Amino acid sequence: MSMGKDKGIHIPSNLFMVNKETVNAIPVAALIVVFFPVLITNFLTISLYALIIFPFFYCSTKITVTRELIITTMIMSLGMFIMVYSYNKEPVITALVSPFTHHDSAQLRSMLLTSFIGFAVFIQGYFYSFTVKRPLSLLGYVFLYQWLLVGLYFIVTYGFITGTNLELGNLTIVLLPYMYLVFEGKSKLRLFFSSIVLLYLMLISCRTAFVAATVFFVTYYLYPYLVVNKRRYKLFFLFFIAMIFFSMAMYLLSGFDFIDDLSKMYFGGKSIKSGRELLWPELLTYIADRPLLGYGIHQASDYFRSTSEILKFRSLSSHNIYLEVLLRGGILLLLFFIILFYRIWGFFYSINNKISRIAASGFLAFLFVGAGLPIGLIGNIILNTLLWFYWGVAAGNTWIKNHQI
Numbered sequence: 001m002s003m004g005k006d007k008g009i010h011i012p013s014n015l016f017m018v019n020k021e022t023v024n025a026i027p028v029a030a031l032i033v034v035f036f037p038v039l040i041t042n043f044l045t046i047s048l049y050a051l052i053i054f055p056f057f058y059c060s061t062k063i064t065v066t067r068e069l070i071i072t073t074m075i076m077s078l079g080m081f082i083m084v085y086s087y088n089k090e091p092v093i094t095a096l097v098s099p100f101t102h103h104d105s106a107q108l109r110s111m112l113l114t115s116f117i118g119f120a121v122f123i124q125g126y127f128y129s130f131t132v133k134r135p136l137s138l139l140g141y142v143f144l145y146q147w148l149l150v151g152l153y154f155i156v157t158y159g160f161i162t163g164t165n166l167e168l169g170n171l172t173i174v175l176l177p178y179m180y181l182v183f184e185g186k187s188k189l190r191l192f193f194s195s196i197v198l199l200y201l202m203l204i205s206c207r208t209a210f211v212a213a214t215v216f217f218v219t220y221y222l223y224p225y226l227v228v229n230k231r232r233y234k235l236f237f238l239f240f241i242a243m244i245f246f247s248m249a250m251y252l253l254s255g256f257d258f259i260d261d262l263s264k265m266y267f268g269g270k271s272i273k274s275g276r277e278l279l280w281p282e283l284l285t286y287i288a289d290r291p292l293l294g295y296g297i298h299q300a301s302d303y304f305r306s307t308s309e310i311l312k313f314r315s316l317s318s319h320n321i322y323l324e325v326l327l328r329g330g331i332l333l334l335l336f337f338i339i340l341f342y343r344i345w346g347f348f349y350s351i352n353n354k355i356s357r358i359a360a361s362g363f364l365a366f367l368f369v370g371a372g373l374p375i376g377l378i379g380n381i382i383l384n385t386l387l388w389f390y391w392g393v394a395a396g397n398t399w400i401k402n403h404q405i
Helices: 022-036 036-041 043-060 066-087 111-130 137-158 165-183 187-203 207-226 228-254 257-268 278-291 321-347 355-371 381-403
Strands: none
Touching: 022 043, 022 228, 066 111, 066 321, 066 355, 066 381, 111 321, 111 381, 137 381, 165 187, 165 381, 187 207, 187 381, 207 355, 228 278, 228 355, 278 321, 321 355, 321 381, 355 381
């Protein structure tokens, strides 16, 4: 009997089949890594080009403008009005220290401009979810390859201890929801990847990102129990927000000594007392002077200098998005963002939608990492755009799945 007719040794052809996105993503990811310096220094120009392209892309597609989107857009418009109203042509406080300036155009200190771009990208992502059946599938592979290439480059070049561990941790948390799409339906690979991410963040000593990734994974596995009913789902968000502010208060009171011991043990001897326990109380005294409306959306904690000899009169940079919002826009602006985030969280309620589950997990990870790194509303606009775009796509896709259209 010839080998060609021997069914016993026949190898099924689908054994070698892979998703087309797996292959197509390779050159795209490589180009992003290679041209990243160009993207960084010319982001605003590229953004304008992208904004021009989007209308032509949407003209050929039927988009459903839902009531939920209209209400959210109205809330976002109210937030823009609050921020514009608080913008002062002259600084309320004369800058006591020159603010930290970034040479990369991708770094935006303007919360007003970042919010405008983020809100627009959220709406674009919402519309985009109606154009394809499997949104973000290709990007999942693209960013997985990109994360692996960037991580490998820094490990080979600098080892695990680099001066960019915060940026690498930030990148990991932002790309995690995209990358997790690749492993949907592959439970063993997903568990392996989750372990790799945690190990990587531990080795580069990025504690905030490590805990944020843990929040992501825990939320992912809790999600089926959270969506049993909407009340439980919404209460969990409020509980999580309360825990963030409680953690900040405990940090100020030095109430995490046992966590400090764990940090020293597993993160190269680094203490969680990084100076914020000294910076924040002094910054809060400024905030207490203007609690309702803050000092103006164009202000920044970098502008304020410590009066303490212990801190050597350094800048009071908050490294905390919630304190930054309080300083710039007061309680009014902070309440706006909490309400907006609560509404965005509500968009991700779905019984059996994978994108919704991942988006909810990534959203809580973002809320946590915002307590230790400026993210989402200021900072690297490229990463912030990826955050808002994913939320918009997931929000639209959730509506589609829940209404079965």
